[in-house]
Amino acid sequence: MSLADKAENKAEELKGAAKEKFGDATDNERLQAEGAAEKTEARAKQAGEHVKDAGRDVRDAFSG
Numbered sequence: 001m002s003l004a005d006k007a008e009n010k011a012e013e014l015k016g017a018a019k020e021k022f023g024d025a026t027d028n029e030r031l032q033a034e035g036a037a038e039k040t041e042a043r044a045k046q047a048g049e050h051v052k053d054a055g056r057d058v059r060d061a062f063s064g
Contacts, residue, residue, distance in 0.1 A: 005049060013042035 020035025022028075 006046070009042050009046045009049070013039050013046070016040075016042060 016035045016038030018035070020032050020039060023031030023033070023035055
């Protein structure tokens with residue numbers, strides 16, 4: 001996973017967390033839900049990228 005991908009996913013996660021907290025503060029359930037969904041989506045992307053990285057590491061270990 002490139003550094004740019006990591007930074008983009010982290011930025012999306014932080015944006016979702018901020019939106020969720022703002023929704024909490026303003027008692028806006030829609031905003032809370034959107035923020036939680038964005039945060040979860042960003043974390044899922046990060047996890048997928050980590051799985052790809054691990055697969056590449058295993059492939060490289062066997063082909064080296």
